[in-house]
Amino acid sequence: MKSRKGLKILGAIVAIIVILLIVATVVVNIIFTKEKLMAMLVPKVETALKRKVEIQDINVSIWGGLGVDVKGMKAFNPPGYTQKELFQFDQLQVRVKFMPLLHKRIEVKKVILENPVINLEKAPSGVSNYSDLTQSKGGRIVLPVAFERMEIKNGEIHYLDDQGK
DSSP states (O other): OHHHHHHHHHHHHHHHHHHHHHHHHHHHHHHSOHHHHHHHHHHHHHHHHTSOEEEEEEEEEOTTSEEEEEEEEEEEOOTTOSSSEEEEEEEEEEEEOHHHHHTTOOOEEEEEEESOEEEEEEOTTSOBTTHHHHEETTEEOOOOOOOSEEEEESOEEEEEEOSOO
């Protein structure tokens, strides 16, 4: 008898947790719609990269960890380069740890980048299409970043030095 009562309590607890996760998913998707996320993130990414950016789809995820999924992103080169895009990828998944968020810290748990294509190019003038990203007014930019897990699936890097033809 006691074991059946214990199983019923355990089953009820599991059911409540599943229901809470489903409700949390619905609430997150109502609050953070694709349009809101695009309006919040695209201008910030464009400012940070100093380039026009296009994102096909973006959403917040709580399944498999709290994070964001970005699909079909392109960052365009400034005029004067052979390649249209500086980089593009099919999908980016970023997951963060939940507990540090309660202490106003972001700790990245996992980053998965699928099918990235990076086009590094040096124009005839000798200026590379990424030089503005590696320099700041105070010198080089250093970003300390650590991941528990990082994957790059099917990536390509193309380098074109058009300086000497």
